[in-house]
Amino acid sequence: MPLTKKLVIILLIVIVVLAGGVYYFMTLKPKPKEVELTLYTKAGLWADFIRNSGVIEEFEKRMYEEKGIIVKVKIVTAPHKGYREKVVTDFAAGTAGDVVWLGESEIPGLVEAGMLLDLTPYVEKWDAWDKFYEVGKKLGSYNGKVYAIPFETAPLVIYYRKDIFQKAGLPVPWQPKTWDDVVAAARAIKEKVPDVVPFRGFYDICLPIYMAGGQIYDPSDGKWIVKSDALLQAFKVYYDVFYTYGITPKEAELEKWDNRKLFQEGKLAILIDGVWCYIEKWGPGMTYEIPNREEVVGYAYIPGLGTPGAPEYISVTGTYNWVINAKTEHPDLAWELVKELCKPELIAKWGYETAHIVTRDDAVLGSYAEEPFLKWATTVLEHSIPKPVYSGYKKYTSTFKRVVIDYLVAEGKSPEECLEIFAEEAAKELGSEAVKEV
Amino acid sequence: MKIIRWIKVHSVELILATFLLPALITLIIFQLIPTIWTIWFSFTDMALIGKRLIHPRFIGLENYVKLLNDPIFWQSMKVTFEYCLASLVLRFVLGLLAALYLTSKTFKGKTLMAAVFLLPYIIPGVIHPYVWISMLDTRYGTLNRILLLFGLPSQSWVYKRAMESVIMINSWAGYALAMLVLASAITSIPKEYYEVAEIYGASRWQRFTKITLPLIKYPVMLSMILIFKEDIDDFTYVYMFTEGGPHYRTELLSLYAYHKAFAYFELGYGCAVGFVIAILVFILTLAQLKLGGT
Numbered sequence: 204m205p206l207t208k209k210l211v212i213i214l215l216i217v218i219v220v221l222a223g224g225v226y227y228f229m230t231l232k233p234k235p236k237e238v239e240l241t242l243y244t245k246a247g248l249w250a251d252f253i254r255n256s257g258v259i260e261e262f263e264k265r266m267y268e269e270k271g272i273i274v275k276v277k278i279v280t281a282p283h284k285g286y287r288e289k290v291v292t293d294f295a296a297g298t299a300g301d302v303v304w305l306g307e308s309e310i311p312g313l314v315e316a317g318m319l320l321d322l323t324p325y326v327e328k329w330d331a332w333d334k335f336y337e338v339g340k341k342l343g344s345y346n347g348k349v350y351a352i353p354f355e356t357a358p359l360v361i362y363y364r365k366d367i368f369q370k371a372g373l374p375v376p377w378q379p380k381t382w383d384d385v386v387a388a389a390r391a392i393k394e395k396v397p398d399v400v401p402f403r404g405f406y407d408i409c410l411p412i413y414m415a416g417g418q419i420y421d422p423s424d425g426k427w428i429v430k431s432d433a434l435l436q437a438f439k440v441y442y443d444v445f446y447t448y449g450i451t452p453k454e455a456e457l458e459k460w461d462n463r464k465l466f467q468e469g470k471l472a473i474l475i476d477g478v479w480c481y482i483e484k485w486g487p488g489m490t491y492e493i494p495n496r497e498e499v500v501g502y503a504y505i506p507g508l509g510t511p512g513a514p515e516y517i518s519v520t521g522t523y524n525w526v527i528n529a530k531t532e533h534p535d536l537a538w539e540l541v542k543e544l545c546k547p548e549l550i551a552k553w554g555y556e557t558a559h560i561v562t563r564d565d566a567v568l569g570s571y572a573e574e575p576f577l578k579w580a581t582t583v584l585e586h587s588i589p590k591p592v593y594s595g596y597k598k599y600t601s602t603f604k605r606v607v608i609d610y611l612v613a614e615g616k617s618p619e620e621c622l623e624i625f626a627e628e629a630a631k632e633l634g635s636e637a638v639k640e641v
Numbered sequence: 642m643k644i645i646r647w648i649k650v651h652s653v654e655l656i657l658a659t660f661l662l663p664a665l666i667t668l669i670i671f672q673l674i675p676t677i678w679t680i681w682f683s684f685t686d687m688a689l690i691g692k693r694l695i696h697p698r699f700i701g702l703e704n705y706v707k708l709l710n711d712p713i714f715w716q717s718m719k720v721t722f723e724y725c726l727a728s729l730v731l732r733f734v735l736g737l738l739a740a741l742y743l744t745s746k747t748f749k750g751k752t753l754m755a756a757v758f759l760l761p762y763i764i765p766g767v768i769h770p771y772v773w774i775s776m777l778d779t780r781y782g783t784l785n786r787i788l789l790l791f792g793l794p795s796q797s798w799v800y801k802r803a804m805e806s807v808i809m810i811n812s813w814a815g816y817a818l819a820m821l822v823l824a825s826a827i828t829s830i831p832k833e834y835y836e837v838a839e840i841y842g843a844s845r846w847q848r849f850t851k852i853t854l855p856l857i858k859y860p861v862m863l864s865m866i867l868i869f870k871e872d873i874d875d876f877t878y879v880y881m882f883t884e885g886g887p888h889y890r891t892e893l894l895s896l897y898a899y900h901k902a903f904a905y906f907e908l909g910y911g912c913a914v915g916f917v918i919a920i921l922v923f924i925l926t927l928a929q930l931k932l933g934g935t
Contacts, residue, residue: 312690392692457800609888
């Protein structure tokens with residue numbers, strides 16, 4: 204082959220290759236951006252629910268379709284026991300995830316430390332925010348700004364064993380009008396069915412204060428109330444339960460008897476506990492399953508003390524929420540993930556599976572809406588007050604609990620003595636400038 | 642030139658030092674630096690949440706002054722020493738008995754029993770309380786059922802006898818340490834001593850008090866210091882089992898430090914408590930080193 208012909212062929216090949224290359228690069232789509240988001244939640248039930256619900260896959264798909272971003276959500280977990288301590292430590296160490304599962308009590312401290320992203324600008328543009336119940340909104344806000352989107356809430360209710368009530372000749376269904384009705388029923392049970400524990404309360408140690416119409420914190424001056432008539436009445440409630448009427452044996456409190464197990468076994472007649480017990484503890488396949496639950500388990504609102512200023516019915520509730528780490532590099536994507544996690548269908552599914560109350564009114568749907576107990580339990584929110592979301596709550600409640608258990612229950616000190624002890628100890632714990640008497 | 646000569650002269654020491662480097666670096670990163678941080682934090686009012694996380698103040702000895710006037714700290718100190726002393730006696734006596742059993746000629750099945758004795762020491766500490774919770778339940782617990790079998794009254798293990806319960810769990814879980822130290826010490830005693838004693842008609846008790854005990858005197862002291870050191874910063878059982886209650890009767894120092902730092906988020910104060918524990922451990926370590934030198 205002559206040299207010129209060879210050169211022409213080589214030149215042609217080079218031109219074709221170059222043209223092909225140019226065409227390839229001109230038609231090449233830009234590589235999508237890849238982002239990793241970390242979702243920090245409790246291990247076990249919580250993380251499994253998220254993994255199995257398909258919400259992460261849906262979110263990743265939506266982000267790719269809407270924003271052209273490949274988002275990978277990595278789930279990081281911490282154990283249920285000690286979660287509060289772990290999550291706060293991780294925030295302080297800068298190792299908490301982008302989106303974090305958080306109880307309401309840690310919100311103030313983390314906000315003050317600048318750890319939580321202010322979600323107010325986001326919720327203002329989010330139509331669904333109007334659907335959320337007020338009680339949850341209050342718990343997720345601090346100093347007028349929104350920092351947390353409530354996912355579940357769990358008020359307290361009264362459970363009672365219908366079979367024991369019938370043995371004691373008490374009416375079923377039962378709805379006590381005042382605290383005296385509860386005491387009267389428990390006393391009747393003590394007399395007529397002596398082999399069972401008549402009453403166990405109160406799950407939230409401060410509940411009797413709210414039953415008396417009292418408060419533990421005054422937001423107007425930012426002080427904790429350590430001496431009040433409501434506090435004295437609360438100590439009297441405890442004294443009546445353990446001493447005056449003896450409707451709860453002291454050992455049950457001191458030795459931490461397992462109330463839920465006793466209730467399952469039909470050895471406990473009246474119990475104040477969280478709504479979640481109905482499914483998470485006594486539901487089919489759960490730890491303390493009650494096979495004929497609908498037949499034997501009754502439920503009622505918690506009444507007030509019946510004294511002036513006391514509410515007709517009362518419950519106290521906290522929330523678990525989704526928050527966004529202020530240090531996240533992708534706040535908008537994290538917000539999109541929170542929106543996905545707070546879809547009504549998902550909240551309803553979680554509520555149905557664990558008997559937690561939904562946090563938005565459009566989430567009363569599907570199996571959740573058909574479950575009679577959950578439908579009723581959602582109405583408890585009307586009587587519920589949110590736990591105070593202020594720094595110092597843990598110290599206040601721990602001190603109150605210690606006085607109730609160590610002085611009142613264990614040593615039999617009078618309500619008046621306990622009130623004095625509490626005022627003194629709470630002032631030591633919280634600082635005398637942070638407490639007041641009313 | 643001088644340097645090269647120095648390297649040549651000390652080449653063996655340098656090679657040996659190189660081998661020590663990884664351990665030294667690990668110790669510096671994971672022990673020394675956190676200790677220095679802890680000491681520094683103890684002089685501040687740092688909290689884990691709130692404004693004091695981002696703007697901690699240097700407060701000098703304020704935390705230590707507060708500590709000295711804190712009745713719960715002193716209560717905690719008292720229960721820690723009670724716990725350590727009671728655990729020391731039980732862990733040591735049980736360990737010694739187990740060591741004597743394993744080194745005796747009389748008994749059989751020692752290999753199997755050695756494994757059984759070691760089991761609680763090997764099982765992770767966090768599992769122990771779960772096992773014992775079911776054993777110590779007032780109404781359904783195994784221990785109370787045994788007491789009832791013998792016509793004895795059942796006990797409130799988790800409330801009235803909370804401290805006794807955690808000491809019991811700790812002793813059960815940790816006696817193997819003394820057993821291992823003492824068994825190896827007893828094994829190293831020349832058999833001839835016992836043979837001669839036997840010829841002279843020494844009783845079993847005399848052989849133990851006149852030969853065994855004097856010859857294992859230092860391992861005995863060493864094991865006691867090790868046990869005390871291990872127990873003084875114990876945390877797991879009280880955290881899992883009693884959470885310090887009732888009424889701070891099981892609030893060991895380490896748990897108190899934890900509660901202050903991580904439950905109330907007062908990191909500076911918690912670090913001050915932690916530093917006190919570190920000083921106690923340091924003193925015990927000095928005693929141990931002195932004993933080792935002897």
